[in-house]
Amino acid sequence: MSMYRDRVHRGSASATVLRTVGARERRSHLTAPRVPTVGIDIGGTKVMAGVVDADGTILEKVRTETPDKSKSPQVVEDTITELVLDLSDRHDVHAVGIGAAGWVDADRSRVLFAPHLNWRNEPLRDRLAGRLAVPVMVDNDANTAAWAEWRFGAGRGEDHLVMITLGTGIGGAILEDGQVKRGKYGVAGEFGHMQVVPGGHRCPCGNRGCWEQYSSGNALVREARELAAADSPVAYNIIERVGGRIGDITGPLITELAREGDAMCVELLQDIGQWLGVGIANLAAALDPSCFVIGGGVSAADDLLIGPARDAFRRTLTGRGYRPEATIAKAQLGPEAGMVGAADLARLIARRFRRANRRRVERYERYERSGRR
Secondary structure: OHHHHHHHHHHHHHHHHHHHHOOHHHHHHHHOOOOOEEEEEEOOOEEEEEEEOOOOOEEEEEEEEOOOOOOOHHHHHHHHHHHHHHHHOOOOOOOEEEEEOOEEOOOOOOEEEOOOOOOEEEOHHHHHHHHHOOOEEEEEHHHHHHHHHHHHOOOOOOOEEEEEEEOOOEEEEEEEOOEEOOOOOOOOOOHHHOEOOOOOOEOOOOOEOEHHHOOOHHHHHHHHHHHHHOOOHHHHHHHHHOOOOHHHOOHHHHHHHHHOOOHHHHHHHHHHHHHHHHHHHHHHHHHOOOEEEEEOHHHHHOHHHHHHHHHHHHHHOOOOOOOOOOEEEEOOOHHHHHHHHHHHHHHHHHHHHHHHHHHHHHHHHHHHHHHHO
């Protein structure tokens, strides 16, 4: 009986400890080998690879242009392999993590669809693992960025986190109790395609009124170019800056002019921020996280964007005034977040490589001993 009580007592104590540590995936990262791994971030314009240590520090980084999407998946896989092998010449790489801009299946092995690359149900993990001879992990790039912010950035200490990445479109990810929530089929977090304006702007996804048509880099540039094309007086400054070449208007230029006080650019970022706040309020109603982390290129506008987002969030949050409000924070890791997160997630599978290597070494040593006899 005393043994039973002791077992129950120890079990409850363990349960208490495990609750403070978190669920399975969070415990795993705490016990994962502290070895260097490679993270790969694949976007529409670049492939970035870096060796990352167990503390999230980038030891070395290389990048190249993404092969044109009209080329075969083999060309992109060749590019990834070349980058990893280049880094392996100077670092002891134990696993490779890939964050891909596309839908990745729940097993994290296949890229089901990538809008910027010719990947359709592509078995990326197995193809690369066979070529690289180390374990490979594949995930959506927003998931890997969210993991990095939770581990090393703005989301540290949060048990319920939602990340929103504002770039050309809107991506996102959900973390609960130290686990990335990927959904039944692996494609959770496609927040940009929530419809917020029925019958609104046409989206490349085929629908109308998607959130990313009102709060993204594309939306920001579209509005600025429309005002410039209409020769609006409020656009004279930006027209002059690009020498009348309206196609040269970009998101970073709009942010730069807004920081200089250009009234039109400030207003455009406020509009984008307000739509961002409305979407965040919708997500809060559905998911009730403690923290929203805003990343992606557009987040470089800082409070010019996030300030209006916080105001709109408070105005449109259901039950406002009678419920705790989630915090809204800017991501801290910048454009390297996806790469760092992919590398850190890969550390969870690095132990397989270490065990396999150890067995090979042990077999070799036994063979050597038997030969000497």
